[in-house]
Amino acid sequence: xxxxxxxxxxxxxxxxxxxxxxxxxxxxxxxxxxxxxxxxxxxxxxxxxxxxxxxxxxxxxxxxxxxxxxxxxxxxxxxxxxxxxxxxxxxxxxxxxxxxxxxxxxxxxxxxxxxxxxxxxxxxxxxxxxxxxxxxxxxxxxxxxxxxxxxxxxxxxxxxxxxxxxxxxxxxxxxxxxxxxxxxxxxxxxxxxxxxxxxxxxxxxxxxxxxxxxxxxxxxxxxxxxxxxxxxxxxxxxxxxxxxxxxxxxxxxxxxxxxxxxxxxxxxxxxxxxxxxxxxxxxxxxxx
Amino acid sequence: xxxxxxxxxxxxxxxxxxxxxxxxxxxxxxxxxxxxxxxxxxxxxxxxxxxxxxxxxxxxxxxxxxxxxxxxxxxxxxxxxxxxxxxxxxxxxxxxxxxxxxxxxxxxxxxxxxxxxxxxxxxxxxxxxxxxxxxxxxxxxxxxxxxxxxxxxxxxxxxxxxxxxxxxxxxxxxxxxxxxxxxxxxxxxxxxxxxxxxxxxxxxxxxxxxxxxxxxxxxxxxxxxxxxxxxxxxxxxxxxxxxxxxxxxxxxxxxxxxxxxxxxxxxxxxxxxxxxxxxxxxxxxxxxxxxx
Numbered sequence: 001x002x003x004x005x006x007x008x009x010x011x012x013x014x015x016x017x018x019x020x021x022x023x024x025x026x027x028x029x030x031x032x033x034x035x036x037x038x039x040x041x042x043x044x045x046x047x048x049x050x051x052x053x054x055x056x057x058x059x060x061x062x063x064x065x066x067x068x069x070x071x072x073x074x075x076x077x078x079x080x081x082x083x084x085x086x087x088x089x090x091x092x093x094x095x096x097x098x099x100x101x102x103x104x105x106x107x108x109x110x111x112x113x114x115x116x117x118x119x120x121x122x123x124x125x126x127x128x129x130x131x132x133x134x135x136x137x138x139x140x141x142x143x144x145x146x147x148x149x150x151x152x153x154x155x156x157x158x159x160x161x162x163x164x165x166x167x168x169x170x171x172x173x174x175x176x177x178x179x180x181x182x183x184x185x186x187x188x189x190x191x192x193x194x195x196x197x198x199x200x201x202x203x204x205x206x207x208x209x210x211x212x213x214x215x216x217x218x219x220x221x222x223x224x225x226x227x228x229x230x231x232x233x234x235x236x237x238x239x240x241x242x243x244x245x246x247x248x249x250x251x252x253x254x255x256x257x258x259x260x261x262x263x264x265x266x267x268x269x270x271x272x273x274x275x276x277x278x279x280x281x282x283x284x285x286x287x288x
Numbered sequence: 289x290x291x292x293x294x295x296x297x298x299x300x301x302x303x304x305x306x307x308x309x310x311x312x313x314x315x316x317x318x319x320x321x322x323x324x325x326x327x328x329x330x331x332x333x334x335x336x337x338x339x340x341x342x343x344x345x346x347x348x349x350x351x352x353x354x355x356x357x358x359x360x361x362x363x364x365x366x367x368x369x370x371x372x373x374x375x376x377x378x379x380x381x382x383x384x385x386x387x388x389x390x391x392x393x394x395x396x397x398x399x400x401x402x403x404x405x406x407x408x409x410x411x412x413x414x415x416x417x418x419x420x421x422x423x424x425x426x427x428x429x430x431x432x433x434x435x436x437x438x439x440x441x442x443x444x445x446x447x448x449x450x451x452x453x454x455x456x457x458x459x460x461x462x463x464x465x466x467x468x469x470x471x472x473x474x475x476x477x478x479x480x481x482x483x484x485x486x487x488x489x490x491x492x493x494x495x496x497x498x499x500x501x502x503x504x505x506x507x508x509x510x511x512x513x514x515x516x517x518x519x520x521x522x523x524x525x526x527x528x529x530x531x532x533x534x535x536x537x538x539x540x541x542x543x544x545x546x547x548x549x550x551x552x553x554x555x556x557x558x559x560x561x562x563x564x565x566x567x568x569x570x571x572x573x574x575x576x577x578x579x580x
Contacts, residue, residue: 035383083564085565085568086568089314089383090523090564092320092383093519093560093564094564096512096515097557097560097564100512100553100556101554101558104553104554108554206512210387213384217380217384247399249391249392249395250395250396253392253395254388256387256391257388260381260385261371264377
């Protein structure tokens with residue numbers, strides 16, 4: 001029964017897991033209150049790095065995955081130092097610009113196969129790799145969220161000036177969130193390259209960046225479960241809506257609109273909605 | 289050489305029309321309306337519907353597309369932005385809700401027209417060639433440049449010289465103070481969306497006419513270019529958007545001359561990145577930039 005389920009849905013489950021990792025990668029910066037759209041590019045850089053190391057150097061898979069993540073994280077340092085002088089919409093646009101530059105470079109240099117991309121990447125990613133890495137990432141970031149760093153991120157998100165006046169090294173914590181996000185996106189990129197046989201620059205463009213953001217926001221920012229819930233729901237939904245195949249993107253858009261208008265803190269807040277309402281009522285009584 | 293310059297002015301006018309609509313909403317409401325590229329596409333397809341299905345002439349199609357996309361803009365505000373405004377939601381929420389509307393619109397158009405490139409009915413667009421020295425130029429583009437400039441001049445008058453323009457500037461400065469001084473805020477916002485989306489729609493029609501090739505995803509590339517245009521000129525500055533549009537148009541045409549063709553789009557994004565790093569408020573931006 002379980003074997004049959006896995007056989008039928010293994011590709012879907014793998015995609016869900018990779019999307020969940022990507023959603024977590026952007027969640028880290030969102031948790032610190034920073035909207036960045038560069039993670040599709042970090043995913044792409046790592047996907048190309050790891051695929052080339054496999055194809056040209058024949059390196060072992062774990063090492064290749066790690067190398068992809070590290071290259072993305074290392075590139076994130078100078079980029080982060082540069083763009084975190086900006087905030088809000090400017091930060092989002094700067095990271096979009098970075099993403100497009102990466103896409104154009106991937107299209108232009110010969111080693112990446114230009115527009116054709118890379119083909120014949122050996123399928124080394126197995127479902128348990130994804131499950132393991134997702135679990136570890138979620139666990140570790142869940143712990144980080146509860147630590148000093150997590151509280152610093154929350155403080156920066158709520159009020160940057162107040163956080164700085166409390167002695168929190170705002171720039172450094174933002175940069176840390178950005179680099180961690182780039183590393184996680186890089187791991188996801190390596191996994192996805194060795195799952196899908198072929199990669200091309202268009203896989204890592206603006207559309208993908210927005211999709212990753214949507215997963216995280218629909219799921220919800222308050223907890224690391226949010227991005228996982230969001231990615232799972234929005235990746236599996238097209239399968240569930242198969243009878244309505246033509247209209248599934250329309251439904252997806254409608255769900256996104258519904259969530260942002262009626263559940264602004266994401267789907268995970270559904271679980272605590274009743275409690276929040278009760279607390280709000282008590283608060284009103286107190287005020288009266 | 290005159291040919292390249294002509295094309296630079298042409299593409300600059302399209303960028304300008306697209307970007308001033310974007311910048312208008314940003315300056316008045318401080319939100320990045322990511323459904324703007326979908327509205328741009330909707331303009332091009334409304335004109336296609338008018339001409340191919342209803343058999344109307346090109347001029348009538350332009351007018352109808354302007355009004356239809358303008359009205360759509362008001363609807364967009366009611367559905368995607370008004371509920372968030374009432375709740376005082378952060379600007380990020382507005383970006384996401386407009387992404388949702390854009391996805392729905394693009395998909396619906398794809399379901400009706402398919403994902404491929406489409407053309408306007410044959411013979412419906414005149415080409416009006418004319419000669420300047422050695423070069424044969426496409427006169428339709430000259431008409432398009434003229435229409436684009438007319439809209440820019442009209443908008444400048446509206447913002448600088450009318451009561452409505454004063455209300456919009458008051459709203460941009462401080463919504464609460466504007467309301468206290470008797471500005472009907474919701475009405476002013478509806479008009480802002482009508483103008484912004486109408487301009488986006490017109491840009492879509494004119495680009496569609498010039499290239500005679502439209503497709504449901506056509507907005508994405510112009511969205512990315514419009515970010516460059518707005519950042520170069522200064523976010524939310526209307527003259528800045530026009531200046532940025534022509535700088536980008538000239539820069540792109542020049543880069544085709546001097547760089548391999550793969551790098552044409554890299555020019556736009558490289559410029560974007562450079563300006564954000566060295567002068568984030570842009571060339572004409574005067575508003576204090578939200579930076580640390």
